[in-house]
Amino acid sequence: MTTTEAAKTAPSPLVRSFAQLANLDPDRPVVTLFSGGLDSSYLLLRLRRMGLREVHAVSVDIGEDESGPYKRQVAEALGARIHLLDRREEFADRFVAPAIAAQAEYLGIHPVSSTLSRPLIAESAVRLARSLGAQAVLHTANRSQNTLRRLNGALALLDYEGAYGSPYDLDPVTRDDKLAALRAAGVDLLAGRIVSGDSNLWCREFESGILDDPERHEVPEEMYSWSRPTAAPGAEDLLTVTVENGRPVALDGTRMPLTELIDRLNRRVGAYGLGRYSGLEHLDHGEKVLEIREMPAAWLLLRTYRHIESACLDAELVREKRHLEQIWVREALEGRWFGELRLAVQSFVDNCAARTSGTVAWRLRTGGADTRAITAVRPLYLRDREDWEERAIAAESAPFTPSTVPALLPAAA
Structure with a gap:
């Protein structure tokens, strides 16, 4: 066989169907992303039935709803070795903090969430796979989920050496068939779930199921946790x-890790019914799907940041930053978190962030919040307009000297 013929017959590194799993070596490790949900549990069952001897189910804890003991019970019942990785601090520091500085909102509709978590989940899986010498990293996103291109994009940009992807991409399995297969294997789970959920310390998100139709949807109030008044x-x-x-x-006034600050704000801000979002988000080929979120801490922190930023940065700089913010969001959204353009825009955002320091005082009330004080470390705002006008007029009337220019700037608070 020639080199060209071998290249044509070699299996693709991108896994898109269950049939492709037949290419896996039963004696080499496989890593799967594991949420404890129906899709990831069914994948473990299929891998066990194929006779793979070493399946590693990796669950990355970024503050999700599902508990570690529950995941361990399901994974072990399906013959997989579970890896519970606590990445909450890393998620807040490396992904949420930059998103706050970038004012990362999808088309101004809602703050991004899974856009931030997928790169870290993919990176964690690749670290584990490389340490084990695994032949593949598998996940369970389907083509109606934006997670598909975000995980595949991250895995590609991380230069993972093995096969990767989701067998559900071209080979969907009905919910009833998955449930029946798992029950037959002695694993009965999630039969009563009416939506698909995704959660982390920054967001709780719902989609699909009873939320499939944007023209007619309603989220049962008991599904909300943080934002229930x-x-x-x-x-x-x-x-x-x-x-x-x-x-x-x-x-x-009390300093604390970002994870703790977000947790406290989710509950304090959410107690007033604030921080709920609904909106359409596009799929890979432009179709739109409905997503519902609750993000009370994000609701307040993004507004806080913009107030302080506008107090510290020149108006033209803020205008240009608003344009670049959507480039940042687009690149992260499309699975290019580790791509050059997102990283280049991040450098601009970081430069602006270095000059953004201050405090915002809020009054929370049912249905809204009002600022009570905006205080910047190096402010551009005026605190006494009449005094400024008098100084400005006096400076214009006086003979020009270099010392008159700083006199027109507002004094530091």
Whole structure:
């Protein structure tokens, strides 16, 4: 066989169907992404039936709803070795913090979420796969999920050496068939789930099932966790958020890790029914699907950041940044988090963030929030307009000297 003929018959590194799994060597390790849900559990069952001797199910903890013990129970029942990886701090520091500075909202409709988690999940799986010498990294996204191109894009940009992809891409299996197969194998799970969910410390998201039709949808109130209103009628909550060099660092003057700050804000802001989003997001070929989110901390932190940023940066700089923010979002959204363009825009965002420091005081109330103070470390705002006007007029009337120019700038707070 010639080299050209061998290349034509060699299996593709991109896995798109269950039939391609027949190319796997039963004696070499395989890594699968494992959420504990129906799709990932069914994949473990199929791999076990194929006789693979070493299947590693990796679950990356970024603050999701499903518990570790539950995942361990399901994975072990299906013959897989479970790896529970705590990546909450890394998720907040490397992915959420840059998204806050980039004001990462999809077309201004909702803050991005799984866009941020998929690169870290893919990176964690590749680290494990390389340490094990695994022949493949598999996931379970299907073609009606944006996760498909985000995970595949991240795995490609990470230069993973083995096969990767989702067998559900070209080979979907009905929900009833998956449930029946798992029950027959002694694993009965998730029979009552009415939507597809995705969660992390930054967002709880719902789609599919009863939410398939954008023209007629309703989320049962009990599905919301953070944003279910619990504040008494007429109640208020006063809080302050501090940002240093583009990063939220303190709540009410108390410094804390970003993970803790987000957790506290999800509950305090959500108690007033704030932070719910609904909107359409496009698939790979332009079709739109409905997604519902609750993100109370994101709701407040993104607004806090923009207030401080506008107090610290020149207006023209902010205008240009708003344009680049959507490039940042597009590149991350399309699975190019590790791509050159997203990284180049991140350098611009980081440069702006280095000058973004201050505090915003908020008054939370049912249905909304109002600012009570916006304080910047190096402000461009005026605190006394009349005094500024008098100084500006006096400076224009006086003979020009180099010392008159700084006199027109507002004094530091």
